[in-house]
Amino acid sequence: MAQACYRHPNRETGVSCSNCGRPICPECMTPTPVGMRCPECARERTRVTRGVGQASLGSTAPATFALIAINVVAFLIEIAGGSGGLRVGNSSVIFDFGLFGPAVADGEWYRLLTSGFLHGSIVHIGFNMFALFFLGRLLEPAIGTPRFLALYFVSLFAGSFGALLLDPNALTIGASGAVFGIFGATFLIARSRGVDALASSIGIILVLNLAITFGRPEISIGGHLGGLAGGALCALLILAGERGMLGERSQATELLAMAAIGFFVVASSIAIA
DSSP states (O other): OOEEOSSOTTOEESOBOTTTOOBOOGGGOEEETTEEEOHHHHTSOOOOOOOTTSOOHHHHSHHHHHHHHHHHHHHHHHHHTSSSSSOOTTOHHHHHHSBOHHHHHTTOTTHHHHGGGOOSSHHHHHHHHHHHHHHHHHHHHHHOHHHHHHHHHHHHHHHHHHHHHHOTTSOBOOSHHHHHHHHHHHHHHHHHTTOHHHHHHHHHHHHHHHHHHHHOTTSOHHHHHHHHHHHHHHHHHHHHHHTTTTOSSHHHHHHHHHHHHHHHHHHHHHHHO
16 A cells, blocks of 8 residues: 655655655655665665665566566467477467457457567567666666556557557567657656756667667567657656646556556557557
8 A cells, every 4th residue: 555755745655765664755765775765864874785684676676577577478488389499480479469450450459468578589588678677677666666567558558559550560579669668757757856867878778779760670660659658658647746746646646647548549559450
């Protein structure tokens, strides 16, 4: 159950200071090697030690690691459905669950979701999971797991919408739409919170990835841009909540608004398929 930030009682949060245990909203969080700290504890000089009681990575970003696990399991299933090897472009799983406009139009709406957990090769999943690992450990503790999951799936569905919008007859797979959404959200939230060094680094990586997107014909431009737009919209909702623009129960309002965006892009995807 979400608590209220001890410095901003009108802001709900699922994150607590790793030192004193007080609930803290994203504005009050300071990343440290041992988790998020409140402003007071962050000012203290703390000797960092590695011991049995130190929180594991999975405990600070559980959704990130769960999503990576699901993607890896899906890839292993693809291998089992293929003709052998780690390049699984001929796997029956891809043809049965990948994003394909005519199939979506025939009622196979689940492809809008399942396509985001499939990959065409070990390199494909490797790049996407490395990005998810890197970005998820930054963003999930900063905004909380419910927001992170909502942002991830809205970005995934927005990526499916973008892919269908630009090329409905292509067979599209990959978590790239969701990853691009996390890229965009991390950039916007870091900029808003004054973490300019991180924002600059993320911005450079994002521009390079966009250049690759437009430079390689086998990459889904619509999927990447759609995911980026979905993540950016979710980030703007989160920032609006942090600034008190969404009322007292801001996190609940944010999640409802993200759900509305997700419903809209799913309905739009079905309509254009």
